[in-house]
Amino acid sequence: MKTKLLLSSAALMLAMHAPAMAQNQASASQEDGVKVGGMSGMRNLVPAEELEKMAAQQYLSMKQQAETKKALAPDNHPQVKRLRTIADKLIPYASKWNPRAPQWKWEVNLIGSKQINAFCMPGGKIAFYTGILDQLQLTDDEVALVMGHEIAHALREHGRERMAKTKVTGALAGLAAGILSYKGVNPQVADGLTHGVANLTLLKFSRDNETDADVVGLDIAARAGYDPRAGVTLWQKMGAASKGAPPQWLSTHPAGTDRIAEIKKRLPEVMPLYAQTKGKNVASLPPFKTNTNLPPVQ
Numbered sequence: 001m002k003t004k005l006l007l008s009s010a011a012l013m014l015a016m017h018a019p020a021m022a023q024n025q026a027s028a029s030q031e032d033g034v035k036v037g038g039m040s041g042m043r044n045l046v047p048a049e050e051l052e053k054m055a056a057q058q059y060l061s062m063k064q065q066a067e068t069k070k071a072l073a074p075d076n077h078p079q080v081k082r083l084r085t086i087a088d089k090l091i092p093y094a095s096k097w098n099p100r101a102p103q104w105k106w107e108v109n110l111i112g113s114k115q116i117n118a119f120c121m122p123g124g125k126i127a128f129y130t131g132i133l134d135q136l137q138l139t140d141d142e143v144a145l146v147m148g149h150e151i152a153h154a155l156r157e158h159g160r161e162r163m164a165k166t167k168v169t170g171a172l173a174g175l176a177a178g179i180l181s182y183k184g185v186n187p188q189v190a191d192g193l194t195h196g197v198a199n200l201t202l203l204k205f206s207r208d209n210e211t212d213a214d215v216v217g218l219d220i221a222a223r224a225g226y227d228p229r230a231g232v233t234l235w236q237k238m239g240a241a242s243k244g245a246p247p248q249w250l251s252t253h254p255a256g257t258d259r260i261a262e263i264k265k266r267l268p269e270v271m272p273l274y275a276q277t278k279g280k281n282v283a284s285l286p287p288f289k290t291n292t293n294l295p296p297v298q
Helices: 041-045 048-068 078-093 130-135 140-155 158-180 187-201 204-223 230-241 248-252 257-277
Strands: 107-111 118-121 125-129
Touching: 048 107, 048 118, 048 125, 078 107, 078 125, 078 140, 078 204, 118 140, 125 130, 125 140, 140 204, 140 230, 204 230, 204 257, 230 257
Parallel strands: 107 125
Antiparallel strands: 118 125
């Protein structure tokens, strides 16, 4: 099935995290797991309730468009059931990362499209495209890492931060335009102003926020009982898929060896959480093997 859905650039993201599960061993505390910096105070320029309401409206519109094109998978579709089962395991671990998460009206839907894409809007509105499941042959662990990453964007309010930066950028652009309207402005000054505005919303924002979402997503997935080493094979599969036309997901989710290296660096922080859900210690866990010919991950 194909569908061309107009998804706002505010295909805004969330992620989650809560207390850890108790198994045969003592349960992990909220202080265990990954450590990340605080969220940007700039996001306070945009009310959370306003953004979540906007996201809910956009999500409903997306579903209606998909249904019109017969691209919205029904509730009894096996892949919809699979996605919702995985979400049900991840969602209890959201509140550590965002106290609003328990109030969100979570939704998970599947859109019929060859696009390799998935997202989570503010307020818990999750969507996967069939392309990311079918073309990458994702295992449940890998699906959990994709979903955890997207949920993390929402929990960490990266979309809210982006909107706040856009507001500031608009104000700076207006200021720059006013300054440039005067005669005799030094061209180097003008160039610095315009480039300063562009850099505010690009470059560092996506790099830092993507890493943040990767790391928080690993933590959430591990606590929910999904192997965080699947993050390595996920991005290896994504890299292979990008050799032709880059998947839409990669247009806002940079991949590469640096990303995999960061995931591997964080594994010692999250593997104890995952091992605990299996009632084992890390040393006794077998290597992670995906469903393709990629090498096992230790």
